[in-house]
Amino acid sequence: MKQIRIVTPLTEIASRALRVGEEVLLSGVVYVARDEAHRRITEALGRGEPPSFNMEGAVIFYAGPSPARPGKPVGAIGPTTSYRMDPYSPLLIGMGVRGMIGKGARSPEVVASMVEHGAVYFGATGGIAALLASAVVASRVICYEDLGPEALRELEVRDMPLIVVIDSTGGSIYRKWP
Amino acid sequence: MRDISVDMIIATVARLFTDAAYRLPDDVLRALRAASDLETEAQAASVLKTIEKNALVASEGGYPLCQDCGMAVVFLDVGQDVRFVGGDLFEAVNEGVRRAYRDGYLRCSIVEDPLYERRNTGDNTPAKLHIRIVPGREVKITVTPKGFGSENMSALAMLPPAAGERGVIEFVVETVGRAGPNPCPPVVVGVGIGSDFEGVAELAKRALLRPIGEHNPLPSYAALEEKLLEEINSLGIGAAGYGGRITALGVSVEQAPTHIASLPVAVNICCHSNRHAATVI
Numbered sequence: 001m002k003q004i005r006i007v008t009p010l011t012e013i014a015s016r017a018l019r020v021g022e023e024v025l026l027s028g029v030v031y032v033a034r035d036e037a038h039r040r041i042t043e044a045l046g047r048g049e050p051p052s053f054n055m056e057g058a059v060i061f062y063a064g065p066s067p068a069r070p071g072k073p074v075g076a077i078g079p080t081t082s083y084r085m086d087p088y089s090p091l092l093i094g095m096g097v098r099g100m101i102g103k104g105a106r107s108p109e110v111v112a113s114m115v116e117h118g119a120v121y122f123g124a125t126g127g128i129a130a131l132l133a134s135a136v137v138a139s140r141v142i143c144y145e146d147l148g149p150e151a152l153r154e155l156e157v158r159d160m161p162l163i164v165v166i167d168s169t170g171g172s173i174y175r176k177w178p
Numbered sequence: 179m180r181d182i183s184v185d186m187i188i189a190t191v192a193r194l195f196t197d198a199a200y201r202l203p204d205d206v207l208r209a210l211r212a213a214s215d216l217e218t219e220a221q222a223a224s225v226l227k228t229i230e231k232n233a234l235v236a237s238e239g240g241y242p243l244c245q246d247c248g249m250a251v252v253f254l255d256v257g258q259d260v261r262f263v264g265g266d267l268f269e270a271v272n273e274g275v276r277r278a279y280r281d282g283y284l285r286c287s288i289v290e291d292p293l294y295e296r297r298n299t300g301d302n303t304p305a306k307l308h309i310r311i312v313p314g315r316e317v318k319i320t321v322t323p324k325g326f327g328s329e330n331m332s333a334l335a336m337l338p339p340a341a342g343e344r345g346v347i348e349f350v351v352e353t354v355g356r357a358g359p360n361p362c363p364p365v366v367v368g369v370g371i372g373s374d375f376e377g378v379a380e381l382a383k384r385a386l387l388r389p390i391g392e393h394n395p396l397p398s399y400a401a402l403e404e405k406l407l408e409e410i411n412s413l414g415i416g417a418a419g420y421g422g423r424i425t426a427l428g429v430s431v432e433q434a435p436t437h438i439a440s441l442p443v444a445v446n447i448c449c450h451s452n453r454h455a456a457t458v459i
Contacts, residue, residue: 021221036296066245066285075283076241081327081360103327104360104419125225125418126327126362127451128232130241148298149245149285163221163420174359174419 005159009057010098012118018164020171024122025159030059030101032153034080037144038088041152045091052143052152055092059099061124064149065133074139074155078129079103082121086110093119105174106166115170123165123173135160180315181263182459184270187319190459191274191305194321195250196282198455199242202233205389206366206452209427213364213417222422226364229417229450244451247284248323250275250305251383257314272303287326308380320387320456328361328449334379337441343402346371346443351409353445354426359419362449366390367410367429370444372436381432382446387454390428403429417450427452 006014008028018024031053033041045051062082066075082102089100090113098119103126106114114121124132138156145151166172210230217223236243252271262270279286279302286302289295312318333353337345350369357365370381393400406429416422427450436442 064245064285064287066242066247067283069240069283072240075285076236076243076245078245080246081330083360103362105358123359123418123420125228127244127325127449128228129245130236130243131228131232133241134235148300149287150298173421175414175421 008059008099010059010120011057012098015098015120016118016168018120018167020164020167020173022164024162024164026059026122026162027158027160028156030061030155030157031142032061032063032065032155034062034064034150035084036147036150037152038085040144042088042091051095053154056096058097059101060092060097061155062100062102065139066129066149068139074133074136076129077133077136079124079126082106089113093117101162105172111166111170114166114168118168120164120168121166122162124160124162132160179259179261180257181261182317184262184265184267186459187262187267187270188274188277190319190457191252191271191321192277192281194319194455194457195275195278195284195323198321198323198453199247199278199282199284200236200239202236202243202451203389203454205391206427206450207233209390210450213424213427217417217422217424219416219420219422221420222416222418222424225417225420226424242282242284243453244325245285246287246325246327247279247302248325248453249288250302251308251322251324252305253308253320253384253387255310255312255318257316258311259315260317268307271305271307275303275305276301316458318456318458320454322387322454325449325451328365328447331357331361332382332444332446334375334442334444336375337443339439339441341441345441346402347406347409349443350406350445351413354410354447355413355415357447358415361447362451363415363419364417364424364427364450366448366450366452367406367426368446368448369406369429369431370446371431371433371442373434373442374436375442377434378442378444379446381434382444385430385432386446386448386452388430394431399431399433403431406431
C-alpha cells in the first residue's frame with residue numbers, strides 16, 4: 001500500500017485530505033503526553049495560563065517512553081490506550097491540535113470535535129515500541145519532569161509509520177468496536 | 179532444611195525481569211508465526227510481521243519489547259524444606275525488581291497511592307508477589323511484567339451455576355469483544371473458573387503463564403479452550419484491531435473447586451507481548 005508522507009505542524013488541508021486505512025509516514029515534531037500530563041495541561045488552561053507548547057497544527061502522541069540508554073534519544077516508545085484521554089481531547093482539538101497518535105477507539109465527543117475542526121487520529125501499533133523508537137531522532141522534556149515517564153515531551157520523528165484510524169469525516173477503521 | 183540466600187533471590191529476580199522485558203518467549207513467537215500464516219487480511223498480516231520484527235530488534239538489547247514494562251508480578255513456589263537466610267524475602271524480591279528496572283532501562287509504572295497522589299515510586303516496586311508452599315527443597319521463580327493496557331480490559335463475574343458452559347463462553351467472548359482494539363490484539367486470554375472472588379482472578383493470571391498451545395490436562399477443559407479460541411477469533415477484531423481472523427493467539431483455562439452457590443469466572447487479558455520467564459533454584 002502507498003504510504004503518504006506528512007509533516008508537522010499539520011495543516012487543516014493536509015489533515016482533511018487523509019482517509020481511514022491510509023498508511024502515513026510522519027516527520028517533524030510530536031508532543032508526548034498521557035494521562036497525568038493531560039490533566040495538568042487542562043488545569044493550567046483552566047487557570048488561564050498560556051499553553052506550554054504551540055497547539056496550532058500540533059500532533060500529540062499518547063505515550064510514556066522507557067528510559068533512554070546512553071547515546072539514544074529515547075527508550076522504547078509506543079501508544080497507550082487513547083480512551084483515557086477522551087475527556088481532555090475536545091478542548092485541545094478546539095485549541096488547534098490536529099493530530100493524535102494512540103491505539104483503541106475514541107468517544108463520540110472526540111470524534112465530533114475532530115469532524116468540526118478537521119483533526120485526525122492515527123494508530124500506531126501497540127507493542128512494537130522497539131521499532132517505533134528507531135523513528136525518533138531527538139527528544140526533550142518540556143515540563144512536568146516530576147512525572148517521570150508521564151512528563152510532557154517534544155520528540156522529533158522521521159518517517160514514523162502510522163495508519164489513519166479515524167479521519168476528519170468521522171470514519172473509523174474499527175468496524176464493530178465504536 | 180536447605181538454606182537459600184536472599185542474595186540469590188535478588189540476582190535471579192533481576193535476571194528474569196531483564197530477560198522477560200527484552201526477549202519474547204518462544205511460545206509467543208511460535209504463535210505469532212502460526213498467526214501470520216493463517217491471517218488473510220492484509221493490514222492485520224502486516225501488523226503480525228511487524229510484531230515479529232519488533233521482537234528481533236528488542237532481542238538485540240537496545241530497547242525493551244514495549245514501553246510499558248509492566249507491573250512486576252512474581253510467583254514463588256517455595257519448597258517447604260527451604261529456609262531463606264541473609265535478609266527479608268519480600269525485600270529481596272523488590273530489590274531484584276529495582277535492579278532490573280534501573281539497570282535494564284525499563285519504564286517504572288507504579289504509583290504509590292492509587293487514588294489521590296498517584297506519585298510514581300520511581301523503581302517499579304512494590305512487586306505483586308504470589309507465594310505458594312509446595313513439597314520439596316527447591317524454589318521456582320516465575321516473573322511476568324504485566325502491561326496494563328490489557329489488564330484494564332480484564333473482568334470478573336460471579337455467575338450462577340445454571341449459567342453453565344454457555345454462560346462462561348458468553349462472558350469470556352463478550353469481555354474480549356468489548357476490549358476491541360484496546361488491549362493490543364492479538365491477545366492471550368487467561369480464564370479462571372471456580373474458587374472464590376479473589377481466587378478466580380489469580381487462576382486467570384496463572385493461566386496466562388502456561389505456554390500457548392499447551393492445553394489443560396482435563397479433556398473437557400481442553401475442549402473449552404478450543405471453543406473459546408474459535409469464538410474469540412470469529413469476533414474479527416484482528417491484529418491491532420484493524421480487522422482479521424486472529425484476535426487471540428491462545429486461550430488457557432485454569433479451574434478450581436468452588437461453592438455450591440456459584441460459578442466464578444475471571445478473564446485476564448494479556449497483549450501479544452505476553453512476557454514471562456521462570457527458573458528453579
